[in-house]
Amino acid sequence: MLPSSTVENYLKALHQAEASMGNETLVPMGQLANAVGVAPGTATTMVKALAESGLVEYEPYVGVRLSSAGTRLATLVLRRHRLIEQFLVEVMGMSWADVHEDAEQLEHVVSDRLVERMDAMLGHPAVDPHGDPIPTADGALADPDYHSLLTCPLSTPVTVTRVTDQNSSFLRFLEAQELKPGQSIEVENRNSAADSVQVLAGERRVTIGTNAASKVLIEIL
Amino acid sequence: MLPSSTVENYLKALHQAEASMGNETLVPMGQLANAVGVAPGTATTMVKALAESGLVEYEPYVGVRLSSAGTRLATLVLRRHRLIEQFLVEVMGMSWADVHEDAEQLEHVVSDRLVERMDAMLGHPAVDPHGDPIPTADGALADPDYHSLLTCPLSTPVTVTRVTDQNSSFLRFLEAQELKPGQSIEVENRNSAADSVQVLAGERRVTIGTNAASKVLIEIL
DNA sequence: AGCTATATTTTGAATAGTCAAAACAAAACT
DNA sequence: AGTTTTGTTTTGACTATTCAAAATATAGCT
Ligand SMILES: [Mn+2]
Ligand SMILES: [Mn+2]
Ligand SMILES: [Mn+2]
Ligand SMILES: [Mn+2]
Numbered sequence: 001m002l003p004s005s006t007v008e009n010y011l012k013a014l015h016q017a018e019a020s021m022g023n024e025t026l027v028p029m030g031q032l033a034n035a036v037g038v039a040p041g042t043a044t045t046m047v048k049a050l051a052e053s054g055l056v057e058y059e060p061y062v063g064v065r066l067s068s069a070g071t072r073l074a075t076l077v078l079r080r081h082r083l084i085e086q087f088l089v090e091v092m093g094m095s096w097a098d099v100h101e102d103a104e105q106l107e108h109v110v111s112d113r114l115v116e117r118m119d120a121m122l123g124h125p126a127v128d129p130h131g132d133p134i135p136t137a138d139g140a141l142a143d144p145d146y147h148s149l150l151t152c153p154l155s156t157p158v159t160v161t162r163v164t165d166q167n168s169s170f171l172r173f174l175e176a177q178e179l180k181p182g183q184s185i186e187v188e189n190r191n192s193a194a195d196s197v198q199v200l201a202g203e204r205r206v207t208i209g210t211n212a213a214s215k216v217l218i219e220i221l
Numbered sequence: 222m223l224p225s226s227t228v229e230n231y232l233k234a235l236h237q238a239e240a241s242m243g244n245e246t247l248v249p250m251g252q253l254a255n256a257v258g259v260a261p262g263t264a265t266t267m268v269k270a271l272a273e274s275g276l277v278e279y280e281p282y283v284g285v286r287l288s289s290a291g292t293r294l295a296t297l298v299l300r301r302h303r304l305i306e307q308f309l310v311e312v313m314g315m316s317w318a319d320v321h322e323d324a325e326q327l328e329h330v331v332s333d334r335l336v337e338r339m340d341a342m343l344g345h346p347a348v349d350p351h352g353d354p355i356p357t358a359d360g361a362l363a364d365p366d367y368h369s370l371l372t373c374p375l376s377t378p379v380t381v382t383r384v385t386d387q388n389s390s391f392l393r394f395l396e397a398q399e400l401k402p403g404q405s406i407e408v409e410n411r412n413s414a415a416d417s418v419q420v421l422a423g424e425r426r427v428t429i430g431t432n433a434a435s436k437v438l439i440e441i442l
Numbered sequence: 443a444g445c446t447a448t449a450t451t452t453t454g455a456a457t458a459g460t461c462a463a464a465a466c467a468a469a470a471c472t
Numbered sequence: 473a474g475t476t477t478t479g480t481t482t483t484g485a486c487t488a489t490t491c492a493a494a495a496t497a498t499a500g501c502t
Contacts, residue, residue, distance in 0.1 A: 006489070029450060039491055044451055046489080061450060061497060091312070092338050102332050109326040117313050227459065250480060260461055265481055267459080282467065282480060445502080452495070458488090465482070472475075 001053075005108040008077045010036055010046055011055060014066050015074035019143070026063025072139050079135040080115055081107040082128035087118045089129040096129035096180070097171035130171075131162030131181040131217065146217035149187055149197050150210055153220070159184050162217040170212070178202040179216060222274075226329040229298045231257055231267055232276065235287050236295035240364070247284025293360050300356040301336055302328040303349035308339045310350045317350035317401070318392035351392075352383030352402040352438065367438035370408055370418050371431055374441070380405050383438040391433070399423040400437060 003011070013035040017027040033043035051058040055070035066074060081103045088099040110118075116137070119125075126142070127133050135141040152158050160181050163174060174180060178201040185201040190210075197213040199206050224232070234256040238248040254264035272279040276291035287295060302324045309320040331339075337358070340346075347363070348354050356362040373379050381402050384395060395401060399422040406422040411431075418434040420427050 004488080030448095038489090040450065041452075041492085042490055049488090088335070092335065092342070094334070094338065098334070102335055105330040105332075106327070109330055111323050111326075113315070113319070114309070114313065114323055117315065121313070225458080251478090259459090261480065262462085262482075263460055270458090443502100445500100447500075448498085450495100450497070453493085454491105456489100456491080458490105460486080460488105462485090463483090465480100467480075468478085470475100470477075472473105 003073060006046075007050070007055075008073070008108055010043075010050065011066065011070055011074040012077045012081070014056065014064060015071065015078065018066065026059060026065050028063045032064060075135045075139045075141055077107055078141070079137070079139075080110055082132055082134040083115055083118050083122070083125075084110065085128045085130070086122055086125050086134070090122055091118075095172075095175075097168045097175065099129060100166040100168075127162070127181075129181075130164075130166070131160075132164075146219060149199060149208075149213035149216045149218065150190070152187055152218050154187050154189060157184055157186055157221050158218040159221060160216060161219045163215060164217065165215040170215075174216070177204060177206045179206070184221070185218075224294060227267075228271070228276075229294070229329055231264075231271065232287065232291055232295040233298045233302070235277065235285060236292065236299065239287065247280060247286050249284045253285060296356045296360045296362055298328055299362070300358070300360075301331055303353055303355040304336055304339050304343070304346075305331065306349045306351070307343055307346050307355070311343055311346075312339075316393075316396075318389045318396065320350060321387040321389075348383070348402075350402075351385075351387070352381075353385075367440060370420060370429075370434035370437045370439060371411070373408055373439050375408050375410060378405055378407055378442050379439040380442060381437060382440045384436060385438065386436040391436075395437070398425060398427045400427070405442070406439075 010032070013032060014027060017031055017035055021027065029043050029047070030040055032047070033040045036043065038046075047056060047058050047064050050056045050064075050070070054067055055073065056064045056066055058064050084103040084106050085096075085099040088094045088102060089096055094102075119137075125134055133142045133144075146161060147158070160179055160183050162181060163171065165171075179185065179199070183201065185199050188198045188200050188205070190197050192210075195210050196207050197210060199208070231253070234253060235248060238252055238256055242248065250264050250268070251261055253268070254261045257264065259267075268277060268279050268285050271277040271285075271291070275288055276294065277285045277287055279285050305324040305327045306317075306320040309315045309323060310317055315323075340358075346355055354363045354365075367382055368379070381400055381404050383402060384392065386392075400406065400420070404422065406420050409419045409421050409426070411418050413431075416431050417428050418431060420429070
């Protein structure tokens, strides 16, 4: 049985949840339900079915974790998603702020043939437009741990490399402020009382909240 | 309610069935069920639901016909399908023999944004790789009636313009025999006893059955 | 230990889509 | 007119996915 779109979405959500939490921890049902956008009971039902199929390991009242088979599948969905996003930006000329929604649907229907053709056409890219790493066809996924605007040293030139939020208006905001991946900036100072971070991007001086700042990952030059 | 993939497939099948039969005739349930690939009873159930939604007109024991709303929707699905095929061939470099299957899935998930971008990138093509006309964004669909290899004059140069069968191996066969849309050929003679048609394509002399011949449409130069 | 707040699971019900087989209608053929 | 064939509809049942609300478990707090 090839997995339905629904199953693929659950597996992908689980994969992302595992990545965002410290690993070893099981993902609690509530969080999964929330990520997938269904009622808690629905997630329970689905997870039990996934456990039957051997795609997850489930401990009632505790949480879920992807099995190795589940991880493999989730990674392939992620590969399709990110290659599609890169394709939509590089080939179709769409905005990095818009491609997520399209990819969310297309990831479930593109054939292997088509995915590999996009990959070749793009020159086997390592990351998508948001700086998220693209798994290889055999399921290998790099996961470097970057600094963020919250943790990097002050007054030091750094490069934006990854944005961990797909929200359209957030992405458009970053673009307007010259904070897209690839751009060089400096964090000037942080004000924990004001819950804000001040960065120098291009000519501009921008102040953003710490929550937003934590979503902008950087590399030190 | 936006139509599900299933509904879109029924509408498209109905549209093609209406086109292939002489119009004015209702499409019998059996034919629809067959085209969609479901049991007859399933088609009956679905058609009753479509009639409820005003997408078709249904006469029990006689047949179905698309309403104007149904026709509009079917035409838009057809537009997406054919633009996608053209895109896959022209931009992605896929074979005209393979693109139908991919398009069959993609047609249900591509956003309007993406479709219009493909259309622009292709220069607003009038036909797809099989010579099928591409409806415009407002739903207008050209439907010229071509001759076929069965009905065209003998020993007269004609151009292949359209192939009304998506079967992969048939398309590959035509390609190998230099009978793709755009190629100039001549029908040398027909043998109704042998149920065959002999054509001169490029340097080659090819003999094909009349059923196959009826699927290759041509224009007289 | 007892109570409360929170998270999770169960239960009962709904929708969309499907099939197999029985029942039935229309057409075709004696 | 009576019978067979063919095509269509109905019936009963099943899978996948979902929700709301009730029941229950766990964790947190006196
Ligand atoms: Mn998705
Ligand atoms: Mn991305
Ligand atoms: Mn389709
Ligand atoms: Mn086509």
